[in-house]
Amino acid sequence: MRVTDDRYAGEMEKFDLAMRMIRHEARTGTIRACTGFTEDRVRKLVASYCRDTGRPPLRRRRGKSPRQVAPFVSSAERQAETTRLATLYVYCRAARVTGEGQITGGDAASQVEIAQRVCQAYELYQLLESRPTLSFEWAWNLYHALLVTGELYFAWCAGCDAPYVQDRYALDYEHCPACELREQQGRRATGSP
């Protein structure tokens, strides 16, 4: 009986997660990777979501999730936004930063729990950001680039000692986007180039 109850609870948890990710317009492949559901099952959940909410069928993005990291650091504004989302991963315990600055997974026990925490961080990001520009898939990509491939990491600013997300293969001037934006404003105010 207990095994059945646990299995049922586990299934419900996956179902809730799938619906949460559908609301964020996650790709079918991403939902499958987090829940273990089949493509057919995800498709049916999407169809029922659209029917129940009266929404037109979501424009489903096919194929693989975006994997490039350049858009995360393409400007000081975007780099600052990326950093805010990455810090929310730490806040929501989807990731942990060690004393040496290494990023590791949080204490989540399963892929479902990791995805729940990423969703929570993304929802906070949407709430706190005045003009969020990163889709859920980009948020997922950011998590992957920080935790799995290490293409992005937390660097520390020599000016203000704040952490910021940096491209592992780019030159790092130890200058955070917040300091950069402040300097840009200063240059504009004084009219210097």
Ligand SMILES: [Zn+2]
């Ligand atoms: Zn700084």
